[in-house]
Each structure stands twice: as structure tokens, then as C-alpha cells.
Amino acid sequence: MRDVIDTHTHTLASGHAYSTIRENARMAAEKGLELLAITEHGPYMLGSCHEYYFQNLKVLDREAYDVPVLFGVELNVLDTKGHVDLPNATLKMMDIAIASIHVPCYRPGSKEENTEALLNVMKNPYVNIIGHPDDIRYPLDYTALVQAAKEYGVLLELNNSSLSPFSYRAHARELDTEMLTLCMQYQVPIVLGSDAHVDTDVGNHRWALALLEEIGFPEELVLNRDPKLLKPYINRWKNR
Numbered sequence: 001m002r003d004v005i006d007t008h009t010h011t012l013a014s015g016h017a018y019s020t021i022r023e024n025a026r027m028a029a030e031k032g033l034e035l036l037a038i039t040e041h042g043p044y045m046l047g048s049c050h051e052y053y054f055q056n057l058k059v060l061d062r063e064a065y066d067v068p069v070l071f072g073v074e075l076n077v078l079d080t081k082g083h084v085d086l087p088n089a090t091l092k093m094m095d096i097a098i099a100s101i102h103v104p105c106y107r108p109g110s111k112e113e114n115t116e117a118l119l120n121v122m123k124n125p126y127v128n129i130i131g132h133p134d135d136i137r138y139p140l141d142y143t144a145l146v147q148a149a150k151e152y153g154v155l156l157e158l159n160n161s162s163l164s165p166f167s168y169r170a171h172a173r174e175l176d177t178e179m180l181t182l183c184m185q186y187q188v189p190i191v192l193g194s195d196a197h198v199d200t201d202v203g204n205h206r207w208a209l210a211l212l213e214e215i216g217f218p219e220e221l222v223l224n225r226d227p228k229l230l231k232p233y234i235n236r237w238k239n240r
């Protein structure tokens with residue numbers, strides 16, 4: 001499968017990642033990517049950047065080493081109402097926004113509560129992707145999630161880091177398989193993200209691709225094949 005986009009990477013600004021914007025972009029160029037997204041953790045993640053960081057992204061070129069670059073955020077989901085850690089006025093300026101549940105920022109609830117949280121997040125027109133919905137600590141109703149993704153035009157992420165042998169998201173494989181099976185049933189597209197915290201991991205989707213292959217997931221539902229396919233879903237093009 002043609003795989004030329006990484007929608008989920010971090011740099012030094014996230015506080016627990018180790019490379020710069022240009023190092024990530026250079027790696028993207030070396031690996032032949034046609035689109036790279038840099039999505040720093042939202043302000044509620046310990047050690048990540050202040051809201052001002054996100055407001056100032058306008059100063060950055062949207063291309064480096066001949067690779068188009070999107071700048072955005074990996075928001076923290078905060079509660080069942082679907083609040084996130086940047087206001088819409090700031091999100092409006094982002095090229096791309098992922099929203100994810102993270103340990104320090106969200107108190108685990110029941111399956112119904114966690115699902116309600118993500119469904120409410122998906123109603124936010126500036127949230128483009130739900131990041132790693134495959135964490136056993138936050139059980140989800142995958143049928144509801146997949147149907148809502150279709151209804152609201154939000155992409156579900158297959159997160160490569162979740163599937164790596166070093167992942168701290170246990171059982172991601174089983175949970176992702178459940179989600180992907182429903183995506184096939186309801187014809188809902190997905191996007192692969194490396195969730196790289198170091199440049200050498202940029203564009204690395206090896207575990208995600210192996211799982212797709214194993215379950216016979218159709219290529220047509222994977223949007224990493226061509227930047228054009230992503231455009232209807234991403235703030236940079238969708239909300240401007």
C-alpha cells in the first residue's frame with residue numbers, strides 16, 4: 001500500500017519528545033513522505049507548551065525539505081462533555097487537531113462515559129482525528145464510535161506506537177482489531193499515525209500496516225495513500 005503521510009508526530013515542544021521540527025521534516029523527506037503533521041501535546045499535558053505556542057504557529061513555513069508540513073495539536077480530552085484543552089478560537093488557527101484521552105488529563109470512566117466523551121469531542125468542527133482510541137484503561141463502545149466518526153466526518157487513528165512491543169497501551173491490538181472490523185462493516189476511513197516522539201520514528205507505520213494486512217483491511221479505507229484524500233477532514237483545508 002502507498003503510505004506517504006504521517007498525521008501524528010511530536011517535537012521537543014511536547015516536553016517528552018526529542019527532536020526538532022526540522023529534524024522531523026528532514027526524516028519525512030528522506031522517507032519520501034508527501035505530507036507531515038506536527039501535533040504537539042495540548043497545554044494540559046505536563047511539560048508541553050502554553051496556548052501561546054499554538055497561537056504563534058503562523059510564523060512557521062508550511063514546507064520544509066520540500067515536504068508540506070501541517071502544524072497542530074494533540075488535544076487532551078478533559079471530560080465527558082468533550083471539553084479539550086484549547087479554546088475553539090485557537091483551534092481555528094490550527095492546521096490539524098487530534099484529540100486523545102491521556103492518563104494525567106482524564107479520569108477513567110465507564111464504557112458509556114468514555115464513549116460519551118469522545119462522541120462529544122467529535123461534534124467539535126475543529127477536531128479532525130481521534131488519536132489512539134485503543135487503550136484498555138478507557139473502554140469504549142466501538143460501534144458507537146465508528147458510527148459517530150462517519151456521521152461527523154472525523155477520522156479514527158490507527159496509532160503505530162500503540163501496537164509497538166514497547167507500548168504502554170496494553171491490549172491495543174485486540175481493541176484496534178475490533179475497531180477496524182467495524183470500520184470495514186460501516187465503510188469508515190482511518191488514518192495511520194506514527195505518534196513519533198523522535199525523528200527516527202517519523203513515518204513509521206510498520207506495526208499498523210502489519211495489523212491491516214493481517215485482518216485484510218481494504219486499502220481504500222486508509223487515507224495515508226494520498227494527501228488529496230485527507231483534505232476534506234483536516235482544518236487546513238476544511239475550515240478555511
Ligand SMILES: [Zn+2]
Nearest residue numbers: 074100131132
Ligand atoms: Zn497521545
Ligand SMILES: [Zn+2]
Nearest residue numbers: 008010074195
Ligand atoms: Zn501523540
